[in-house]
Amino acid sequence: MKIAILGGTGSIGKGFALRLNKKHEIIIGSRDAGKAKATASEYNDILTNRGIKAEIKGTDNKTAAENADVILIAVKYNHIGSVSELIRPVLNNQIVVSVVVPIEKDYCYIHPDTTSLKIPVSREDYNANYFCYVTPPAGSAAQELAALLPANIELVSAFHNVPAKKLADLDVELDYDIGVSGNSMHGKKVVFDLVRDISNLRPLDVGPLETSAMIESLTPLIINISAKNKLKNLGIKFL
Numbered sequence: 001m002k003i004a005i006l007g008g009t010g011s012i013g014k015g016f017a018l019r020l021n022k023k024h025e026i027i028i029g030s031r032d033a034g035k036a037k038a039t040a041s042e043y044n045d046i047l048t049n050r051g052i053k054a055e056i057k058g059t060d061n062k063t064a065a066e067n068a069d070v071i072l073i074a075v076k077y078n079h080i081g082s083v084s085e086l087i088r089p090v091l092n093n094q095i096v097v098s099v100v101v102p103i104e105k106d107y108c109y110i111h112p113d114t115t116s117l118k119i120p121v122s123r124e125d126y127n128a129n130y131f132c133y134v135t136p137p138a139g140s141a142a143q144e145l146a147a148l149l150p151a152n153i154e155l156v157s158a159f160h161n162v163p164a165k166k167l168a169d170l171d172v173e174l175d176y177d178i179g180v181s182g183n184s185m186h187g188k189k190v191v192f193d194l195v196r197d198i199s200n201l202r203p204l205d206v207g208p209l210e211t212s213a214m215i216e217s218l219t220p221l222i223i224n225i226s227a228k229n230k231l232k233n234l235g236i237k238f239l
């Protein structure tokens with residue numbers, strides 16, 4: 001399959017490109033086609049130096065999306081609006097996968113809509129040295145995306161809890177569960193296979209798209225536990 005990774009020049013995009021290259025045609029998307037090409041070349045070098053055949057391509061986000069079977073949205077939550085607007089005109093039968101986690105440091109108890117209530121408090125006073133899930137108005141990042149994309153698009157939410165550094169380190173054998181939410185069973189089955197294409201990851205059906213917040217919100221929990229307990233690159237595994 002042709003997989004476009006929008007924001008593929010970033011931390012988590014790198015891991016997807018390196019790991020999914022084995023079985024798929026990877027197109028890195030960026031706001032800047034030149035940056036995407038340079039990044040694709042860097043990823044190809046990493047793979048060819050390990051004796052792995054690689055022909056990862058790079059282009060702008062819109063062209064990447066247009067030419068793909070599956071589109072991974074790998075940008076920060078506050079960029080999903082501009083990215084959705086950009087790709088809307090070129091969407092037809094692509095499956096869109098959201099890996100987006102709306103996460104904030106500080107102001108954790110204040111809803112993002114109520115910006116006027118944001119009172120600057122020093123980190124020491126607030127003791128806010130941790131991350132939290134900031135629930136978007138639609139309920140989750142994936143539901144926000146669903147509202148921004150055409151109604152017929154198969155949108156699947158997955159991969160939120162896998163740490164970018166481990167995903168991009170091909171020396172690491174991953175051993176995580178990947179929760180998958182979505183309303184289209186066909187779309188979810190395609191993503192289950194993508195998860196299985198990454199050695200030792202196990203896809204688990206979480207339910208319809210409405211369940212995405214449950215799995216998205218585990219990410220700040222994992223990051224906080226990692227930071228507070230000096231445990232690097234944690235993920236989830238259901239036993």
Ligand SMILES: NC(=O)c1ccc[n+]([C@@H]2O[C@H](COP(=O)([O-])OP(=O)(O)OC[C@H]3O[C@@H](n4cnc5c(N)ncnc54)[C@H](OP(=O)(O)O)[C@@H]3O)[C@@H](O)[C@H]2O)c1
Pocket residue numbers: 006007008009010011012013029030031032035036073074075076077079082083099100101102103159160161162163164165
């Ligand atoms: N990092 C993790 O461990 C991890 C794990 C699971 C899920 N996630 C989720 O994956 C997403 C990406 O995370 P990340 O850590 O990879 O982020 P990142 O490295 O900061 O950014 C990803 C890409 O976003 C693009 N970007 C930056 N500003 C933008 C803008 N204004 N409009 C459109 N694109 C913009 C950049 O690409 P260009 O400059 O090339 O356009 C950048 O390379 C997030 O939603 C995050 O919650 C991350």
